[in-house]
Amino acid sequence: MAQEQGHRPPQTGLLSFLPARWVPFAELMRLDRPAGWFAFYWPYALGLAFSATLSERILTPIELLKLAGYLAAWMVVLRGATCAINDIFDQEYDRKVARTRSRPLARGAVSTAEATAFTVLLYLVEVVMLLPLPSPVMMYAVLTNTILSVYPLGKRVTDFPQVILGFGFAVAVPLAVAVVEVDPLAGENRTAVLSLCGVCVLWTIVFDTVYAFQDITDDVKVGVRSLAIYLGRNAKLVFSVLATCQTALLVALGCQYAFSLVYFALSCAGTGLTLICMLVWVDLEVPSSCAWWFGPGAVLVEAFMISGFVVEYARRYCLVGL
16 A cells, blocks of 8 residues: 655544544545535435425424434435545546545555445445434435445546436435435425425536536546536536526425415525526636635525525424424
């Protein structure tokens, strides 16, 4: 195994408290980069907030928070497994890209065999954590893990890896709906769930392509393919179309369920406004600008999307559940 070069052990944060031998495995899980956790979690929060507005038995706020917390903990493991398998496939590319060459596999802190065994362990932990939940949840979990595992290979054979990632994230919606024992494919639920899946796919394509613009120069050199490279200067025009469709789906869903004006103000108008801000202000040629809109900027968009459903749940609980 190659020796680590130019890598400084963590001096602060969670990883600084871990034994040195554990640190590379924590880095494989991206525990040193908690900001990216919400990029994985938001579609589950969206699906859970939506499902709370239509379940036959109205969940109490405590029950809803417990489910949200349980999925949040599971999401740490799911994200860890996804990032680990990504690094296994991408290690040769990562060594050639400035932003990723210090990752554990790329710098030689762990071997491929060790990383593979660790990833299998994470998958097993995922399964165990899902056992207490309704049985359909496992089916959706297997599907999302499968898609997310294929995602890094998409960078080699297609210009659309962000689309693959979008479908992987979209499965979060029916999974979260199934968590509250609602059939996501029954009756009018099917149309609504598919609409929210569409929202997830469209938004993931946008924010992950913005993210990919950080590495576009290195990616071209090493042969990594992405929508950032494929779209080039046309990216913002395509983002505008996708953002419009995303907002339209949220409006259609609100009309289907006769949601309140607050929902339309938050989940529709709020999301639309923040998307416009991103399209105007993100500078795709400046990595720090792309990183901000992938991080805090994306969280703002996602918070608006989710907030309208939370308000609808609160309104329903106050009117019927008390």
